[in-house]
Amino acid sequence: MTSAPYVATLKDSTAVFKEDIFKGKILFCTGGGSGICKGMTEAMMRHGADAVIVGRKLDRLTQTANELSATTGRICIAAQADVRQPRMLKEAVEKTIAQFGKIDFVICGAAGNFLAPISGLSENAFKTVMEIDTLGTYNTIKATIAHVRRSKGSYIHVSATLHYKATPYQAHVSSAKAAVDALSAVLAVEEGPHGVRSNVIAPGPIGSTEGMQRLSSIAEGGVSRLPLGRVGDIQDVANATVFLFSEAASYITGQTVVVDGAMEHMRDFQ
Numbered sequence: 301m302t303s304a305p306y307v308a309t310l311k312d313s314t315a316v317f318k319e320d321i322f323k324g325k326i327l328f329c330t331g332g333g334s335g336i337c338k339g340m341t342e343a344m345m346r347h348g349a350d351a352v353i354v355g356r357k358l359d360r361l362t363q364t365a366n367e368l369s370a371t372t373g374r375i376c377i378a379a380q381a382d383v384r385q386p387r388m389l390k391e392a393v394e395k396t397i398a399q400f401g402k403i404d405f406v407i408c409g410a411a412g413n414f415l416a417p418i419s420g421l422s423e424n425a426f427k428t429v430m431e432i433d434t435l436g437t438y439n440t441i442k443a444t445i446a447h448v449r450r451s452k453g454s455y456i457h458v459s460a461t462l463h464y465k466a467t468p469y470q471a472h473v474s475s476a477k478a479a480v481d482a483l484s485a486v487l488a489v490e491e492g493p494h495g496v497r498s499n500v501i502a503p504g505p506i507g508s509t510e511g512m513q514r515l516s517s518i519a520e521g522g523v524s525r526l527p528l529g530r531v532g533d534i535q536d537v538a539n540a541t542v543f544l545f546s547e548a549a550s551y552i553t554g555q556t557v558v559v560d561g562a563m564e565h566m567r568d569f570q
C-alpha cells in the first residue's frame with residue numbers, strides 16, 4: 301500500500317506567535333495595495349501593528365486599507381506615491397508621521413514585471429523595472445531611514461529567486477532584484493550600529509498572485525512533484541515577515557530568507 305503524498309500544512313502566524321507582539325508599532329509598506337505585500341501587511345496588523353500602504357493607484361489602495369482595517373481591527377491608511385518619485389515618497393512619509401508619529405518597520409515591496417527576452421526589451425522597458433524595483437527601494441530607504449533609526453526598527457525587502465540562476469525573459473527583474481539584495485546587505489552593515497536591521501524575503505512562485513499568473517509555468521499536476529506538495533501561499537511569506545520583524549529575529553540581519561519550499565534547488569530537475 302502506498303501512502304498519500306505529503307502536502308505541507310498552511311498555518312496562520314497567529315497560530316504560532318502572540319497576537320499583540322507588534323502592538324504600538326507602525327508599518328510603512330510600498331506595494332501594499334495588493335498581492336504579497338497586502339498579505340504581509342495584514343499579518344503584521346493581525347499582530348497589533350497599524351500600517352500605511354503605499355502605491356500608485358489610490359482607489360485600489362483605499363479599498364485595501366479599508367478592508368485591512370475592517371478585518372484586523374487596526375488602522376490602515378493609504379498614501380499614494382510612485383516609488384520612482386522621491387518627492388511623492390517624502391509626502392507619504394510625512395503623512396505617516398502626521399498620523400502615527402513614527403515608523404518602526406518598512407517593507408520595500410513595490411515591483412514591476414513582465415516576460416520579455418533581452419532582444420525584445422527596449423531600453424525604456426529595462427529602465428522602467430530597474431527604476432521601480434531598485435531605485436524605488438533606494439528611494440524608500442532614503443525617505444524612511446531617519447525615522448527607522450529613531451525607532452531602532454527594521455526593513456524587509458521583497459526580492460525573488462530568479463537571479464540565483466539564469467531565468468530566461470527575466471533579465472530586467474533579475475538585474476533589479478540582485479541589486480535589491482545588495483542594497484539590503486549594505487544597509488544591514490551600515491545601519492546595524494544604529495540598531496536597524498535589514499533582511500530580504502525571496503518568495504518563489506506564490507499561488508494567486510499577479511506575478512504567478514503572469515510568469516509561472518508550473519503545470520497542473522506538476523505540483524505533486526514539489527518537495528512540500530504544494531506551491532507557496534501569500535500566508536507563507538506573511539509568516540516569514542512576522543518572524544523577521546519580531547524580536548525573535550533580533551540577531552538576524554543582512555540575510556535572505558527564501559520562501560519557496562526548496563523549489564529553487566529543484567530547478568535543474570524540472
Ligand code: HXC
Binds near residue numbers: 415462
Ligand atoms: C516588453 C514591455 C512589456 C512587455 C511593458 N513594456 N510591458 N516590453 N514586453 N510585456 C515596456 C513598454 O513598452 C515601455 O517601453 C516600458 O516597458 C514601460 O512601460 P509602461 O507601461 O510605460 O510603464 P509603467 O506604466 O510604469 O508600467 C510598469 C510595468 C507594469 C512594469 C511595465 O507592468 C507594471 O507596473 N506592473 C506592476 C504590477 C506587476 O507587474 N506586478 C507583478 C510583480 S511580480 P517603451 O520602449 O515602449 O517605451 C514580481 C516578482 C516576480 O516582481 C517573481 C515571480 C516568480
